[in-house]
Amino acid sequence: MSNTIRALLEPCPPDTGELDRRLSGRRRRFGFVPGGAAHRFPVMAALVPVATSRGGEVAYPGDPMCLYAALTLTIQRSATAPDALLAREPSLDDVLPDWGHYPDDDYRRAEHGYRTTLIADNPTTDGHVFDPRVWDDPAREQFVAELIALRPRVVLLSAVSAGHRYALEMAALAKTHSPGCVVVIGGRHADETVRYQRASHTLDLSWSSTVAVIGDGRSERVIDFVVAGDGAPGLDLLLQAVSLVLPAEAEECVDTAAVLDALPLVAGAQPDLTGAFTVVGILPDGYTAVPVQGRRLSSAELPSPYEAFSVRARFGIFTRADSSALGSRTAHMLTLDACPFKCTFCSESIQVSQRPTRFAVTETEHAAERLGQMMDWGAEAAFFDDPVFWGGNWRAINNFCRDFEALRAARGDERPFEWGAQLTVDVVLNRAKSDEVAEGLDRMARAGCSYIYIGIESMAQRVMAHVGKNLLRRNPETWVSKVREALDTIRSHGIRVGSSVLFGLDGENRETIQETIEEIGRLIDDKLLIMASPNILTYHPGTAITAQHGQDRLDYHSRKDNRPPFTYFEEAYPEVISKLLTEDDIWYIHEAAAKRWGSVRNSAAESLTEAGA
Template sequence: MLIRQTVVHDDFRTAADMAADSARELRLLRESRIAELVARAGCAGPAEVPWHARSFPVLAALAPVMTSPEGEITYPGDPMCLYAALSVPVDSALRSARLGAGTDVPFSDLCPSWGKPPSKAHRLSAEHGLPSQRASTGTSDATVFDPRVWDAEARAELRAELRRHRPRVFLVSTVSPGHRYALEMARIVKQELPDCLVVFGGRHMDETMRYAPAKRSVVLEYSSTLQAIDDRRAEAVADFCVSGEGQFALDLLMKAIALAMDLDRTRATVCEVVRILRLFGAAGTRVPGNSLVCALDLDTVHAFPVAGEKLDLAALPSPYQGFAIRSRFPVFPLPDGSPARTAHMTVSNACPYHCDFCSESALVVGGLKRFRGSPAETALERLCEYVSYGAEAVFFDDSIFWTGSFPLMREFCALLHAARTAPGPEKLPEGCRRWITDEGDWQRLRQLQFGCQVTADLLTTLHKEDEVRDLLVALRDAGCTYLYMGIESMSTDVMQHVHKNIRRITDFPWKAKVRTALERIRDTGIPVGSSVLFGLEGETRKTIEETVYEVGRLVDDGLIMLASPNILTYHPATKITRAHGMHDRLDYHSPDIDNRPPYIFFEEAFPGVVSRRLTEDDIWFIHEQTATRWGAIRNSAEPEVRKVETAG
């Protein structure tokens, strides 16, 4: 397929000249569809239309990044990138299901069915599991396909799920290393259900597809979905792509799909969805955030750039509203030694640092967004919500906890400590009392553990020693039992190219910073996990050996409980990808890539997209030497998930 043209519809960015007429047209469309729906159901009014007469099935999926766990797979957490992206659409659909049809309802007539939110009993009994162990049909959990590895078994499971569920819309979230599997998922969907609309989102979309306002044009990276389709490197299996701060944009797209659907068959065409999106824009519909929705209709891309009010992360619906917490992380052990049920939480969307290899930098994701208003209080309320859902531990996935703000960290820790040590639940803040409603909730809150991510600079050069030590004590007293720190490399020759150590001091090299930070944490008694990244600029066999040895010394001295070795993988939008001349060479689309040892021993590593500073012999060396030198500390908290054959 060759994309002939891209048409930009920028009504979501500019005032519509005919807003009143378009708004009237939109209102009449909704009213006529509601009336027809009521007549078909033989009801007295919109609120009486039965759910089965207005709902249509959907299925969401997280594209995995591995073809075999090989005993090295990172301990699986909940698919939070997918849950977060779905937070607004799921909230709108659940409210619409409760309210019934009507013009003042988010989904006025037809509505996507995300199942019923888990009951408290269901949440408290939920266990971690792969697809075959998912929740029973009827719950929101059953609308998410989360295979973790992509192999023959996962392919068969997806086909079975499609035949059982028969979704009208399939939404897939993918990072770059999972993109080839997202494409294969979409191919399977189109084979099984040709009329099903496929929506792509996730970090790969964010990094490879953006809107340039000055030129009124869509900019596509070489490895983007649409560019791969245009170059015939990939089949045209995606109908829509969403990038940027897409929670509200995705909700808008789902509403357009619902309004474009035939009431008889609940099917919609891309052309009809584009028409409804244009009507939304012309009617003056505006949504928060900056995002881009692209629709592929035959040989034309229709682009809808969205620019609304600044996104407030605290105002977004809870990602866990519709889904049970299933993660159990061994780094948070319960008194009986079993891993605690662990929720994921974020209070920011990006990292304030500018590491040239990182796809989480604010420079890459388009700006730093945080909890606004009263952020610490709001975060405590969200945390109590997760406790009511059964969380026994919480890990903050922010690249740096509270973006490195000591005042916010201290405020949050003080509030959490006060809540955990309150005389009783009746003494909790009002926003927390609505969630902590029984003795089980109260006990989980009192015993709650949490973990977060910090940096060596944050705990050394950016603050005075007494401030650092006071903060670490505050973290510990608030229930922090685990810290995670990116060591990256222990070689000065490598770290001088990385912006992570933003404050360079001649007589205080990176190696010393790392050890000093870890010693301060050890003095507080909080265990530390770490990540090490091989293949950065300046990497040689000598620097690899130095890092393996020095991290081994940290292990010997009891400063880290876990060391996770990683291979630099090129992300499309990072500075190092361009510096190494890889931005127009990344193969994240070929389905038959030869993913083999030693690449499969490292998450996200594939031939052709790993650091040009490493040979295959270097990667074997890293795998073997870290296993030998670091011993059980290497990924020691990451159990095998299941044994499968590597997909050919």
């Protein structure tokens, strides 16, 4: 195998001579003449599902924000490029992916729920995403219909690890039904399994990575490129390189090696190279990795993920707008895309994500304005998907709420609007900042926050002792007491609380399972929880608990039909769940939680409703 890592690409003077020769050659290849029209090639993006059944499994709630965020810069480049005639001098914008035009306000307000038109028939940027939420025969048939109608030159797949097996199948369908297309995969699975180490100039590949799976023959070579790291600048740069070497004939394959050679030329032409990411090109005899280290981006510098898309999700927890039995139309937003804490099981931990994209704590006004913009685009509610809202910084939380209240007051906006966010027990019980916490919860409620989601994980002290959660040692109380106090504190400010519970952590056995189910039941009895979501520990590449349990070979590539009881839990497959749980344990968790928690337990049907089904 011939595996190589190219020199790290950093901001540097462009090789304009070679780039000019390539651009001129492309004009000749396409037969361009001054005054002619630029060429736009068809492209589509797809959110890879994690579920295979509409009746039993849990689909991810909300809009596909990871994918939307990754598309922002390439869509902005394409959608804002003038449709005027070609300039006299060759330009990188002579050939562009065709993302369509931005949706207007009427479209945004009218379009919600699942997309119903073919990508080929929808001229808006919003129409260029295939988002089935469930991978079954109807979804497969629809995907093939999309490919045949559009004939995309590039197909972009965004996948979490649990969806990787379906990503490989979707890629194979793309290669079959749109011959010559380039297939690119990114998302959390890529981030978890492809890590460039700058100090040693090496590439760490998990056994579960797309690159390794194809390299050792566990999958056919149906993926051309993997993008790991900062998705928006990485994808934009890669598509510019594809555009530079794109053959004029629609059926002719793009040369992966030529794209890799074009990346330094395109990077050198950037007036401001941004983002830290790695592009891996998968070749017939190995791979070539191109690491890029540009200026760090703030979320405020990137377009809103919803600039190109309609707010489509509904979340049953929000009902003030009273617009649908499925709940309010809910936008999803991030102030921080990685958790600042170091829980052993979490794939969103800063230890895995390393370099998060975020709003600075001084950019609360910008974040408030973005939320107001989402309201204008039809959102009736919002949920902040941050692992911890504003990283648990109460000063930033207070300032954001103040800014959002001021924005609505200045606009005279009295529309019913509510929102929710995620916090942790110890962020709420920060004794050193108790006054700031109390003010923050008051301000959150006044600014429209009606719901907080907290990861309780377990109610067994012997389990929580191993988790590495943000446990403030100056709070000596038992975990059960701290959970109860945190929920009571939030409820005292008029905010509802939901929780996630995770079974299978270190120290787990049938006794601790029973203890957690009963203690959660008591919280429900005392009206401290309005929703509890049971989950099974799933090993993610790159997390501490995965390494501690010796799970270095996770099968996230074999296409296997799942079955109960695993299908009752999000992401749970027999090959990748906690080795501390037996199948009998999982049946017990499913049945005992349903009996003890009753309707407060978050069910598969409710999660599908949250997803907009």
